[in-house]
Amino acid sequence: MIETTADLAAACKELAKSDFITIDTEFLRETTFWPELCLIQMASPTVEVLVDPLAKDIDLAPFFELMANPNVLKVFHAARQDIEIIFNRGNLIPHPIFDTQVAAMVCGFGDSVSYDQLISRTKNVHIDKSSRFTDWSRRPLSDKQLEYALADVTHLRDAYLYLKTELEREGRASWLREEMDILESRETYDIHPDDAWQRLKLRLRKPQELAILKYVAAWREREARSRNVPRSRVLKDDAIYEIAQQQPKDAEALGRLRTIPKGWERSATGAAVLEAVNTALALPRSEMPHVPRQAQPPEGAAAAVELLKVLLKLISEKHGVAPKVIANSDDLDRIAAEGETAEVAAMHGWRRDLFGEPALQLIRGEIALRFAGRKVETVALPA
Missing domain, CATH: 1.10.150.80 (HRDC domain)
Structure with missing residues (x-):
């Protein structure tokens, strides 16, 4: 287990000598907005390392430099959450990348094949997943946890080489590149709070309702980020829908909503929600958002x-x-x-x-x- 910046720098220097490396992370995010990075696993054909990002005074700069190295292909399985963590911690998108889950779909392994299924089908090896949902923030980690974590990148080397060969044989390498361009786009991870409403299902029919939905969702997004708590801890989706439909303008009206906890309307957060509602309602009609109309499908x-x-x-x-x-x-x-x-x-x-x-x-x-x-x-x- 690497616990010092010097050891991390030395390991990354060795890893950078390879054309490709495999990467995985273990994290927790049940009680936070931002995922808490608890472990980094990396492997090249000749080097295998585990990095403790929770070690005292460790600086992950060498890791981020490796992620930005254009000469080393970074191989992930189901890359989105791992890349999101790297983006949030290092303000960069790993490049270039190869996602074995996407590659497996292109090669006919079915929709969203899991890592253990991929390894079973490409290597005929069974992976014990019993450590998957353990608490990765607790120290020391057990030998079983470390063995499980390392297996997530060691077997991935062979799976990558298998899929790479299949893609080249079938002439489908360019197909994968289109998907990787999406995963390497900053817009995939850098979502502006004002666009947070797009995560919600559009159940509204009036411009005023949609305006409130947008303003309250943006407030919730900023609040969740600043407090580092899940969005639902700030305000549940159902509450946002009800607020948008009922349009409460004062604490008394807000307190009558069934999705609002008793007394919440008199809190500072309740006041912030009312401010968002009234700001949305004060928009000139010309600035009210247009509710997208579903095109009527033709007969048949x-x-x-x-x-x-x-x-x-x-x-x-x-x-x-x-x-x-x-x-x-x-x-x-x-x-x-x-x-x-x-x-x-x-x-x-x-x-x-x-x-x-x-x-x-x-x-x-x-x-x-x-x-x-x-x-x-x-x-x-x-x-």
């Missing part, structure tokens, strides 16, 4: 979506790619309703070649689906 669109689902399943099985990587349910809805003009990922790049064009052909009546020989297949129709 629902049936068309069902056909597109079958086509997607057929193509994903044929090419060994998880359906989720090609198109999601919103993509199918929009393709069925908007056709060629649907602005979705499935209509661009390799996804269009694989699925988008056949989907348009199906909509235009140029191909059909038929059941033949106990399987579904496409058939060209006469012009």
Whole structure:
């Protein structure tokens, strides 16, 4: 276990000699807004290290320098949360990266394959996951915890090499690159408080309601960050919806809401919420947000979506790619309703070649689906 800056710098120097390294982190975030980094695991083909970020006076600068090194590929499994931690602690996005979960979907391992499933299928090794939900902030860590943590990066080396070979053999390396560009974008992690309302499901129908939703959600986001507590500890989603719909302008009205704890309306936080509500209501009508209107799908669109689902399943099985990587349910809805003009990922790049064009052909009546020989297949129709 590395517990000093000098040892960390020496280890990172050795790791930087490799073309790639595997990385994982252990953290806690049940009671905090920002995840508490408790352990860093890294491995190259020749070096394996565990780093204690909770060690007294340790400086993680050498680790962040390694994450920014453009000559070393950083291999993660399900990278988003690990990268979020690195971004919040080091104000950088690791580059370049390779996410084995995404690569596995591109290589036909199914949707969101877990790490232990990936290792089992690529190495025929069973990983004991019993230490997964232990308290990683307590010291000392047990031998079982350390063994589990190290296995998260040692087996990942072989899984990466396997997937890399498969991607090159199938000519799909560029497919993965598009997904990695999203994971390497700062916008993926640097969410502005004013955009926090986008995390909520839009259940509102009036501009005033949406304005309150935006202002209260932004206040909650700033409050949760400053206090380093989960959003729900500040104000639950249901309370934000009720506040937006009932539009309380004073403490008495706020106290009548069923989602507000008794007496909360007289607190400083209650006053802050009322200020957000009244600020939203004071907006000129011209500055009120517009409630997005759901486009009315054309007649028969629902049936068309069902056909597109079958086509997607057929193509994903044929090419060994998880359906989720090609198109999601919103993509199918929009393709069925908007056709060629649907602005979705499935209509661009390799996804269009694989699925988008056949989907348009199906909509235009140029191909059909038929059941033949106990399987579904496409058939060209006469012009």
